[in-house]
Amino acid sequence: xxxxxxxxxxxxxxxxxxxxxxxxxxxxxxxxxxxxxxxxxxxxxxxxxxxxxxxxxxxxxxxxxxxxxxxxxxxxxxxxxxxxxxxxxxxxxxxxxxxxxxxxxxxxxxxxxxxxxxxxxxxxxxxxxxxxxxxxxxxxxxxxxxxxxxxxxxxxxxxxxxxxxxxxxxxxxxxxxxxxxxxxxxxxxxxxxxxxxxxxxxxxxx
Amino acid sequence: xxxxxxxxxxxxxxxxxxxxxxxxxxxxxxxxxxxxxxxxxxxxxxxxxxxxxxxxxxxxxxxxxxxxxxxxxxxxxxxxxxxxxxxxxxxxxxxxxxxxxxxxxxxxxxxxxxxxxxxxxxxxxxxxxxxxxxxxxxxxxxxxxxxxxxxxxxxxxxxxxxxxxxxxxxxxxxxxxxxxxxxxxxxxxxxxxxxxxxxxxxxxxxxxxxxxxxxxxxxxxxxxxxxxxxxxxxxxxxxxxxxxxxxxxxxxxxxxxxxxxxxxxxxxxxxxxxxxxxxxxxxxxxxxxxxxxxxxxxxxxxxxxxxxxxxxxxxxxxxxxxxxxxxxxxxxxxxxxxxxxxxxxxxxxxxxxxxxxxxxxxxxxxxxxxxxxxxxxxxxxxxxxxxxxxxxxxxxxxxxxxxxxxxxxxxxxxxxxxxxxxxxxxxxxxxxxxxxxxxxxxxxxxxxxxxxxxxxxxxxxxxxxxxxxxxxxxxxxxxxxxxxxxxxxxxxx
Numbered sequence: 001x002x003x004x005x006x007x008x009x010x011x012x013x014x015x016x017x018x019x020x021x022x023x024x025x026x027x028x029x030x031x032x033x034x035x036x037x038x039x040x041x042x043x044x045x046x047x048x049x050x051x052x053x054x055x056x057x058x059x060x061x062x063x064x065x066x067x068x069x070x071x072x073x074x075x076x077x078x079x080x081x082x083x084x085x086x087x088x089x090x091x092x093x094x095x096x097x098x099x100x101x102x103x104x105x106x107x108x109x110x111x112x113x114x115x116x117x118x119x120x121x122x123x124x125x126x127x128x129x130x131x132x133x134x135x136x137x138x139x140x141x142x143x144x145x146x147x148x149x150x151x152x153x154x155x156x157x158x159x160x161x162x163x164x165x166x167x168x169x170x171x172x173x174x175x176x177x178x179x180x181x182x183x184x185x186x187x188x189x190x191x192x193x194x195x196x197x198x199x200x201x202x203x204x205x206x
Numbered sequence: 207x208x209x210x211x212x213x214x215x216x217x218x219x220x221x222x223x224x225x226x227x228x229x230x231x232x233x234x235x236x237x238x239x240x241x242x243x244x245x246x247x248x249x250x251x252x253x254x255x256x257x258x259x260x261x262x263x264x265x266x267x268x269x270x271x272x273x274x275x276x277x278x279x280x281x282x283x284x285x286x287x288x289x290x291x292x293x294x295x296x297x298x299x300x301x302x303x304x305x306x307x308x309x310x311x312x313x314x315x316x317x318x319x320x321x322x323x324x325x326x327x328x329x330x331x332x333x334x335x336x337x338x339x340x341x342x343x344x345x346x347x348x349x350x351x352x353x354x355x356x357x358x359x360x361x362x363x364x365x366x367x368x369x370x371x372x373x374x375x376x377x378x379x380x381x382x383x384x385x386x387x388x389x390x391x392x393x394x395x396x397x398x399x400x401x402x403x404x405x406x407x408x409x410x411x412x413x414x415x416x417x418x419x420x421x422x423x424x425x426x427x428x429x430x431x432x433x434x435x436x437x438x439x440x441x442x443x444x445x446x447x448x449x450x451x452x453x454x455x456x457x458x459x460x461x462x463x464x465x466x467x468x469x470x471x472x473x474x475x476x477x478x479x480x481x482x483x484x485x486x487x488x489x490x491x492x493x494x495x496x497x498x499x500x501x502x503x504x505x506x507x508x509x510x511x512x513x514x515x516x517x518x519x520x521x522x523x524x525x526x527x528x529x530x531x532x533x534x535x536x537x538x539x540x541x542x543x544x545x546x547x548x549x550x551x552x553x554x555x556x557x558x559x560x561x562x563x564x565x566x567x568x569x570x571x572x573x574x575x576x577x578x579x580x581x582x583x584x585x586x587x588x589x590x591x592x593x594x595x596x597x598x599x600x601x602x603x604x605x606x607x608x609x610x611x612x613x614x615x616x617x618x619x620x621x622x623x624x625x626x627x628x629x630x631x632x633x634x635x636x637x638x639x640x641x642x643x644x645x646x647x648x649x650x651x652x653x654x655x656x657x658x659x660x661x662x663x664x665x666x667x668x669x670x671x672x673x674x675x676x677x678x679x680x681x682x683x684x685x686x687x688x689x690x691x692x693x694x695x696x697x698x699x
Contacts, residue, residue: 143378
């Protein structure tokens with residue numbers, strides 16, 4: 001995977017952390033997913049048949065996830081944006097610190113390039129930052145997607161690729177989870193009148 | 207026998223799926239309940255038989271197939287999952303009758319419940335059979351979707367919040383674990399893409415030659431990720447809410463089957479990778495999770511918590527005990543671990559099942575600890591007493607013996623300070639639970655007496671069966687150290 005594409009993927013993750021509106025972040029993250037699928041397909045010529053199938057699966061997963069996220073956003077549109085929980089610089093600063101710490105902590109482990117290793121780790125760290133600093137519940141779904149994209153970057157950069165059965169299982173689980181998360185988002189909006197996760201803090205007390 | 211086991215491996219997880227497919231054939235809520243309950247009783251048989259056969263041949267080498275593995279420790283977890291699943295299915299109709307979902311008609315909600323429940327259970331049955339880390343991860347992740355829907359089944363705001371929290375936290379945790387699996391795969395792979403790289407036996411065979419730093423990073427990522435799903439503190443935040451809000455039969459399955467099943471995968475990983483990461487890394491990582499879980503749980507066991515929330519924090523405590531047993535890596539601790547999983551599974555599920563009649567006759571138990579049950583209803587008091595007595599570690603319960611074995615294993619093999627600290631925390635936890643037990647049975651009663659014995663007959667039967675099974679476990683537990691089952695794990699008597 002080219003270094004330029006990796007930078008683009010990481011930048012779209014930071015874009016999602018910076019975006020004020022969930023819909024903008026969703027566009028950035030689903031674009032990231034599609035871009036990754038396209039990048040994997042571009043790498044397929046000259047590789048094993050199993051890699052080509054896995055890359056196709058990644059693209060299919062990206063299309064399905066994009067469709068589910070689009071439907072979820074359309075069905076849970078809110079009248080006004082949530083009050084901003086933290087400033088742009090704080091959000092981005094937290095993400096940068098988390099990325100740097102994680103990249104420093106994870107040793108080299110043998111992917112095709114060090115850039116791919118760092119890119120994968122950076123995407124997973126960005127996802128964790130997104131969960132920590134953003135309140136609308138759609139961001140949790142997007143964080144999950146970014147983290148899965150980080151895994152996918154590592155998976156397509158493995159010499160010989162990951163076994164297809166594992167790729168297929170991961171793709172199936174991801175689509176299922178995003179689907180269930182979309183159901184939750186709608187039900188939460190119906191029950192709470194908002195998808196701002198701060199209204200749920202401490203609500204469950206059995 | 208080997209051919210029979212190979213067939214049972216396929217049937218055991220597919221049987222609950224078949225029942226799930228049959229549930230829509232029920233044209234009324236009662237019919238759907240009947241299919242779910244009795245179908246589950248039949249569906250549990252292959253898994254129970256498989257578990258029993260695996261224990262009988264514990265002294266032999268494990269049987270393996272392309273994706274599956276049948277061995278003695280897996281059999282203990284398989285038996286726990288299958289028995290708790292069947293018992294939860296048996297209790298479900300009583301809960302469903304009194305708590306119709308607010309989100310659909312009676313029949314529709316019954317179908318959603320049973321299909322989600324049976325798919326969740328089917329996936330759990332497959333987890334102890336997984337021979338491969340990648341397959342195990344896919345199965346664990348697959349439990350999340352169905353179980354999250356079940357946690358939020360009541361449709362209450364608090365249930366939605368609990369279900370959402372569970373979905374997000376465990377999914378993110380499992381993503382971190384998946385990253386660790388990719389790192390481990392890259393470190394262990396030798397050429398062509400092959401699923402077999404992640405087989406437990408292949409990992410163990412190559413562990414000595416793996417690069418230390420990368421393997422250690424992968425190990426930490428995988429265990430930390432799995433910890434979110436296993437409910438180990440400090441990444442346990444979903445657990446108290448999900449256990450409190452889920453329907454009681456689902457809470458039982460979450461606590462008594464899901465958490466230990468995930469712990470089994472972490473345990474298998476540690477056994478495979480010890481030569482690569484070193485005994486100290488395993489000891490510190492699992493010991494850390496164990497001690498922190500105990501330290502977080504114990505103060506809550508002293509607080510006047512609602513019944514289900516108390517059981518949730520008790521789950522945190524007992525998962526901490528299981529983490530410590532993995533950390534100590536001693537045959538005594540291994541014997542204790544296996545006994546603990548079975549004993550905890552029976553006692554904890556009985557406690558959650560008791561919630562169904564408890565909340566009917568003493569609704570205040572949804573907000574406060576139960577009180578004076580002995581003078582309210584002896585059957586219900588018996589169930590709560592057996593459950594709490596066992597969970598607190600009161601002799602002669604099997605958890606008293608298992609905790610003793612684990613601590614002895616810790617003093618014999620692990621750092622003594624870790625065992626000493628665990629012993630103090632367990633003693634404090636015992637005092638908290640014992641207080642709830644005394645108040646719950648003999649305190650000033652509230653609520654209403656059951657108008658007839660019918661309302662508590664089922665829990666009486668379950669409590670009697672559980673009490674006998676728990677005493678039998680205690681007896682069996684004395685012969686566990688040095689047995690073939692423990693030797694199969696540790697290689698030493």
